[in-house]
Amino acid sequence: MNAPESPSAPAHFIRTRIARDLEDGLHTQVVTRFPPEPNGFLHIGHAKSIVLNFAMPTEFGGYTNLRFDDTNPAREEQRFIDSIKEDVAWLGYDWKNECYAPDYFETLYEYALHLIDHGLAYVDEQDADTIRAQRGTLTDAGVNSPFRDRPVAENRDLFQRMRAGGFADGAMVLRARIDMAAPNINLRDPVLYRIRREHHHRTGNDWCIYPSYDFAHGQSDAIEHITHSLCTLEFEDHRPLYDWLIEHLPVPSRPVQIEFSRLNIDFTVMSKRRLTRLVEEGHVSGWDDPRLPTIAGLRRRGFTPEAIRAFCTEIGVTKSESVIPFSELERHLREDLNVRAPRRMAVLRPLKLVLTNFPDAETEWLEAPNHPQNPDLGLRRVPMTREIFIERDDFMEQAPKKFFRLKPGGEVRLRNAFIIRCDEVIKNGDGEVIELRCSMDPETRSGQPGADRKVKGTIHWVSAEHAERAQVRLYDRLFGVPHPGGDRAVDFIEHLNDQSLEILADARLEPGLGEARPGQFFQFERMGYFVPDPDGRPGAPVFNRAVTLRDTWARLEKQLRG
């Protein structure tokens, strides 16, 4: 069962086109494919493509294949195949067939012979540099290869011997015979097959010739009866070649290629080349580093499939290039988690607070709703004791007038408890505040008649005796500039934000949170949405902050400071 697209799905040109094709009777169902090359992990840009490719058949009837487009033996690995399958499934999609381009190598070889027999392909014995030089430039036409008019029989013989392993790597290639003067460079006799003696993760050493992307992709689409082959804009120039091959080959169906713009997000990088560098050079902890826009990274960070899908749907599908703010992704996570994340209290940077009129050595269990708007999530009991921790940031000795939290002599409500007054500030020798002494107003205890007394602020807290210690990891954008790859003169690595990870070693959590496991999510009230990280162990929990709450105060405070 595939995840439904959100009901607010806007109209877009691909949906319109498919609807029209169906109306025109071109197809009775829509068949798409998601065709990753297994040489890296999937990222949020792939998610956009995945959502599109799965949503169309779900909406109109039909199905989607997962096809590993691995025609280049040099760079593909099984672990990437495994991660891709895991990520697509996690996003909520079931593919109909799991396909591999190499499964079509035999058919593709026959197709190549077909082209040769019809005088549409030839074996070129020139080296790569010569072929490149002959290709011409953007403004000048190319020149014909001296091997271009080789007789069919000779081409056939040579190509068969290429396959049989009769020639060295790079000794010759098979080229389509189209037009060396074509304004579209892709049509200037593109290479269809090259010789590569490398072990392929799928076909082993069965082949020493491998088809190029252009020769493999469209034909694979046709073999799978793909009706709409959806890809990104950079393949627009390849469409004439895609169509040419489909037209001249005895393929079982005639797919069409439709291009849309790829997803860009600010303050991050999305190209596989750059992501690979970040991982291999150790700038991040791995493909699933929570700061990465990879699906695995986002998952570990705390993103939900629902939020990612909603994001991908809402940004739309067009042909215009756009850059979406990372904050837009975060907003969708908040929107999703706000309605379903259980609330908890956790103090990230603890400050000791003593309730001077609270009975010593006594524990009072207070009721706290798990969700302020949704009573179905139930209640829990949280322990209150004489000594508690509050957030350091919730106390200011020299507070500006709009500061609604604790200050000397001031009052504040303890969430789910009662109102307290700050009577005394205790400092150490360095003048650092190390403890607050406060008195509570018992009349204002939650559920009591006096509980409706209003104070400006409410802060969270945790019983010192009962709190669980945890490590909490806070994440910021990986790069310090909106377009890290934008300036080719500067290595994007230079733009890394060295503050992108902050580790808080001594956070204190409401009891029970230590047992939480990856896959669960919580709102730590007033602090954001947090998820357990797989690095955590029993007795030593680790939480990731997926995203903060909207923070109007932080904005106001910034303005006040100018």
Place this chain on the structure above:
RNA sequence: UGGGACGUCGCCAAGUUGGUUAAGGCACGGGGUUUUGAUCCCCGCAUUCGCAGGUUCGAGUCCUGCCGUCCCAGCCA
């Protein structure tokens, strides 16, 4: 000095075959509710569609010219 594509509010993005006042979301501003400065709820937010002409009773939608941005010269995908 080639070819392909794109240009509607700060960011996305709808705009049927040209037809009255240019959807929606986000952001932003204002107000209300609130034991999360969260959530939620109201209200506001493009006389204008890259620019300049033209056709027309009427153009974001048609025509012409210009400007800007992106992609293409891998035996990568």
